[in-house]
Amino acid sequence: MLEFFATSGQQPVSLTEIARHCNIAMATLFRIVSTLEQTGYIQRQSHTTYISNFEFKKSLPMSSDYLKKLEQVLNDIADSSQQTAESILIDSDHLLWHSKNEYKDLAIRLRAQPGFRRAMYELDSPSRLYLKALGWEKVSETFDKTAFFRTGTEREFITESEAKDIIESTDISDVAYDIEGNVRGIRRFAKLILDANGSPLFLICIAEAALQVPDKEKHISRYKKILHDAANSLKTP
Template sequence: MSGTSSRVIAILDALSTPEGGLTAQEVVERAGLPASTGYRILTELQELGLVHRGAERRLIANFSFQRRLHCPGLEPEVLAQACAKLSADMTVAAEVVVLSGHNMLWHIVEQHPEQAIRLRAFPGFMRAAYELDSISRLALAHRSVEALEKSFDTGAFYTAGVDRRSLDWAEARAMIAAVDRHDMQHDMMGNAKGIRRYCVAIHDAGGEMICLLTVAEAATPLRDEAAHVANVRAQLMARKSAIESVFSDPAQTG
């Protein structure tokens, strides 16, 4: 994909989700683009009638744009319902994330109004998979060592969290290899933004990874860490089983 196309898609992603519109600055920040590039694209979209200004000069999308996971037999609504249930039951954010090239890409984000922290991630948000937090480790564990060495810069991996440090390939490879692809992964210390994520992989009937289902919460101290982790695991594994059941029984909806 050309650089121009990827920038336009980033703007479309940023505009497609919020109700009530965003300021031009908010759109550009969500898209992760330089201000001059973002404002130019927004001006062109307005000239084409795809974006208009509403109250308080907030930008409103005059189009429908949605990324969809392509997986025969699994409707996107099943994933959305799983996120909604996790968020409602646990008062947290729930997400669907995929590995896209060298990046983690957010498809669904369900935030609870009473959760303790607001997420920077939103549908269409991307960040490098080189940060070896729980979601990157689990996603990369579904790739062979040969595939990783061929397509990734093996000297670019680093740890998550405030005390981030670079990892040589031997250490990064060992961290990825230690992952149980069928169990929940998590980082109790959280990332540099103060967010702790727990995740499970969703697999199709052939065992291929479709996406990651995550729970995101504030990385605050817990009274009973073991009990909390066990509860999150039980919730995520229940949703994982319900989603994957559609491949054996298409009538199931999770």
């Protein structure tokens, strides 16, 4: 019903139209409409017509079936990597953690939980991918170009020119990754998922403790394959 009101804009809709579109019994409809009117989400225009008084936007433009598919893909990533799998959204000029699945036997648990927001000035793999997708012109308009810094155990600020080079050298069709961990000792391998128009939808990531591994190249190749395979299974919603 909220979606129906939101798409109707300022066009008055009748109770009969709402019931027919939403397939809701009139008795139930009266109760819902009364609650929405009392809380100010809709306004009565006449005895039987109403208009919306809100804007309605999904955090992710995806169906419930696609979100279930995403959760299954994150489960598969966690099982294959034996690490933590994440999905991360872009929220204005911030990263927004959407979902997380941790491998059952992990000794180190991440602090970033679903709902956590973080600015994109730290140029780790998730930030680099999103900023490259935005393009430097948009980045220049939206962000303080002198506030970017390298990911690492210490905050190393970089020049505007260095930030531009780092962002523009990122390949959004590939998996981006960091070898050195952030200030909390965590590194991420990230893959950007695009919609049918080439706009960024979200990131899928493998997050792990930034420990040395016996064969670095094999480690990178393994995680890249996991994320590429996962991305291929996530068809555009």
